[in-house]
Amino acid sequence: MVPGPLQSSLFEEHDGEQADRADTSSVEEDSSARVLSVEQLNRQVRDLLADEIGTVWVEGELSGIKYYRSGGWSRVYGTMKDAGAEARIVVWEDTLSTLSFQLEDGLNVIALVDVTLYPQRGQYQLVIKEMKPAGIGELELAFQQLKEKLEKEGLFVPERKKPVPAFPFHVGVVTSRQAAALHDFLDITLRRNSALKILLAPSRVQGTEAGAEIAAAIEALNKVDYLDCIVLTRGGGSLEDLWSFNEEIVARAIAASDLPIISAVGHEVDWTISDWVADCRMPTPSAAAELVAWPREDWLIHIEEKLSRSERVVTQNLQNMQERVNWFSRAHGFQRMKQRLREEIQRLDEALRLLPVGLRHRIEIAGNSLREVRDRISGDVEAGLDRNIARLGQLQRTIRALGPLEVMQRGYAIARSPGGGPILRDAHELQKGDNIEVYLHKGMAEVRVEGTGPGLESQWGDENESINEEKEGK
Amino acid sequence: MSKTEAGKKTPDSFEERIERLEAIVEKLEEGEAPLDESLKYFEEGIQLAKACQVQLEEAKERVQVLLEAAEDGKVTTEPLEESSEG
Numbered sequence: 001m002v003p004g005p006l007q008s009s010l011f012e013e014h015d016g017e018q019a020d021r022a023d024t025s026s027v028e029e030d031s032s033a034r035v036l037s038v039e040q041l042n043r044q045v046r047d048l049l050a051d052e053i054g055t056v057w058v059e060g061e062l063s064g065i066k067y068y069r070s071g072g073w074s075r076v077y078g079t080m081k082d083a084g085a086e087a088r089i090v091v092w093e094d095t096l097s098t099l100s101f102q103l104e105d106g107l108n109v110i111a112l113v114d115v116t117l118y119p120q121r122g123q124y125q126l127v128i129k130e131m132k133p134a135g136i137g138e139l140e141l142a143f144q145q146l147k148e149k150l151e152k153e154g155l156f157v158p159e160r161k162k163p164v165p166a167f168p169f170h171v172g173v174v175t176s177r178q179a180a181a182l183h184d185f186l187d188i189t190l191r192r193n194s195a196l197k198i199l200l201a202p203s204r205v206q207g208t209e210a211g212a213e214i215a216a217a218i219e220a221l222n223k224v225d226y227l228d229c230i231v232l233t234r235g236g237g238s239l240e241d242l243w244s245f246n247e248e249i250v251a252r253a254i255a256a257s258d259l260p261i262i263s264a265v266g267h268e269v270d271w272t273i274s275d276w277v278a279d280c281r282m283p284t285p286s287a288a289a290e291l292v293a294w295p296r297e298d299w300l301i302h303i304e305e306k307l308s309r310s311e312r313v314v315t316q317n318l319q320n321m322q323e324r325v326n327w328f329s330r331a332h333g334f335q336r337m338k339q340r341l342r343e344e345i346q347r348l349d350e351a352l353r354l355l356p357v358g359l360r361h362r363i364e365i366a367g368n369s370l371r372e373v374r375d376r377i378s379g380d381v382e383a384g385l386d387r388n389i390a391r392l393g394q395l396q397r398t399i400r401a402l403g404p405l406e407v408m409q410r411g412y413a414i415a416r417s418p419g420g421g422p423i424l425r426d427a428h429e430l431q432k433g434d435n436i437e438v439y440l441h442k443g444m445a446e447v448r449v450e451g452t453g454p455g456l457e458s459q460w461g462d463e464n465e466s467i468n469e470e471k472e473g474k
Numbered sequence: 475m476s477k478t479e480a481g482k483k484t485p486d487s488f489e490e491r492i493e494r495l496e497a498i499v500e501k502l503e504e505g506e507a508p509l510d511e512s513l514k515y516f517e518e519g520i521q522l523a524k525a526c527q528v529q530l531e532e533a534k535e536r537v538q539v540l541l542e543a544a545e546d547g548k549v550t551t552e553p554l555e556e557s558s559e560g
Contacts, residue, residue, distance in 0.1 A: 167488045169529070172540075177554075186537060194532040200554060201540040223543035296530055303492070303530075306499050307523045313502040314516045317509060414509060423509065439510075 042119035049124065053115040058126065059134055060087075062107045076103055080111065080126065088125040089113070095128050101142040108134040139239050143246050146273055150248075155255050161279045162260040164291070167299075168228035170197050171292050172221035172259065174214055176205045181235040181264075181285035188289035193296040199227065205234040210244035215253035222258050229260045231292060232274055233285045236267040245272035254278055264288035408441040415439075418446070427452040488529050495522040 036044070060080035067076050076091040089111075091103065103109075110133075113126035133141040150156065171189070175182045182200070189196055201217035204210040214232070221230050232254070234242065244250060245265045254261050254277040263278035264285050275281040282288040408414065415424040415438050424436060434449045498519040502512055538551035 165489070167492075169488070169533075177539075190536060194536075195530050196536065197533050198537045199540050199549075199551065200537065217540075220540060220543040223545065223547055224540070224549050225547040299492075300527065300530055303495070303523050303526050306495050307520065310499045310502045310516055310519045313499075313505070314512065317505075317512065416508070 038122070039119060042117060042122050045122075046117035046119060049115045049117055055112060055114050055129065057110060057112055058087075059108070059110045062089075062103055062109055063105050065103050065105050067103075078103070078105075080109070088118075088123055089128055090125055091128040091131070095130065099131060100138055101133065102145050103131075104145075107141075110134045137239070139243060139246070143239075143273065146246065146248055146251070147276060150251055150273065150277065155251065156276045160255075164260045164262060164280045165228045167294055168292050169195060170199065170227045172199045172201060172224065172227045172230040174201050174203050174217040174221065174230060174232045175234055175285075177202045179205060179233070179235060181233045184235075185231070185233060185285045185289045188286055189293040192290070192293035195296050196293055199224065205244060206237070206241055207244070211247035211249045214244055215249045218250075218253040218257055218261070227259055229262060229292065230257065231262045231264060231288050232278065233264040233288055234266065235285060236270065242266050242270055242272055245274040247273070250274055251277045262288050262291065408439070411441070413438050413440050415447075427455060488526060491522050491526050491529075495519055495526070498522070 058080065060082045063079050063081055063086070065076060065078035067074060073093040074096055075093060076089075076096060078089055079086045080089050081087070109131050111126070111128050112130040113128055115124070116127055117124050132138050154160070173182070173185065175185075177200070186198065189198060199221070201221050203213040203217040205214065218230060218232070221227060232245070234245065242265055245263070251273045254263070254274055260279040262280045262282055263272070263274040264282040264287060265272045265274060266284075268283035271281075280291070282291055415436050416422060417424065418435050418437055424430070430436065430449050430452050432449055432451055436447050436449060438445045438447050498515045501507060502515055502519070507515060535553055537554040539554050540549065540551055542550040
């Protein structure tokens, strides 16, 4: 074994340390004394590499990357290569734990490496001390990698998204107490909807602890049983500032949340992983505030409108009935009812006390005019038809305010086909022997038609009974 | 509408109440319900509207800070101190 010129020249460049191991000057002369074991040689080469090249930056493409996890620690083996060459690499746990991105084949990286030799195999290798992606930011890469991973898991699919309630009353908020975003958010929500309540789960939104805190806050809010949804928010900042919202622990907490989560992180252009996983993404904290603070005033108006519409309909029904009452009252037959009317008024007084609570306040409003009407009617009915009509007009307005039962309380009845059929308006629909139902203020009677004839509308002056009925059920 | 017919159970969320109220108004406006039935609808409508209005009443102590949330849903909170930063 004759050392080549390269080896000897390399050896010669080394001073003391190397000389201590082997007397290089005598190698060529005494070959038997210079025979090294392979192990010795490898060690020498390793030391040589360490001393001669040591720690350098190297750029290349990763390939054959394999993660190993055993004995409680991880490491990665693989190669770094370029068009013409490759070198083995190894990344130990202490370095791996500092990398925010995953090593994968095809990734171009710049790495700070210790050039060394693995003596057992005589293989030269690079021990990675630091690594960053080439041509792309480290965080950017980590973002892309996590996004891809979670997307593969199906965490972004629309079917996973829970609907955000249209009318939240209790909203949980995850952000920092000091965040400008919190101020904006509260400003808008408190102003827009004074029925809304906010529960803040404070959390740092920046720095290494923030991710875990955000996740914990989401978890804590999920234990609160009265919340409608959660808003996750933070004002604008650099990618580094917003980084916690790109951490896997936050993504997992969002995915595990039972409450719908609205993610509003940074400005309009900033997309974070939390935006992708959340049930709803809003471009800014203010936009999120506008989303959850639905306009209370508008809905108050809406409800009023529904209420007045239904009142209008019910009133219209009553008015139709009242019109029939009106022509009836104009007939001479009405005179004969004077006495009966007085009795009915007494019944009305009694009935007023029994009215449903929902209508009672309306009666109180109408009370005065009602009393006035009542007094006049019970007073001088004979004074003239015209006056009666005027009074009835007033009565009609009062009745409109009261509801149909009040009309019936005054002694009017509703006739209708058996079994709750349509209301009868025309005697021509009836024939002798037909059964009809007559609804009185209290109870109903089943009635058989003995005959039909013209009604009050045509017998203006006739005091005879217009429609002859015989009550069976009485 | 089946939604209209369905509602014998009492709705308790604001959204459900609004939906029911709207269905009732629709029903009333169709004008096909017998008088006593439409009166019942009317009363229910008034009650729903009132319940909604109660829900829309202004809340007090509107911003709380979550201090602790136990597993059983019990919650400890405190009012948020207004920061002076404006």
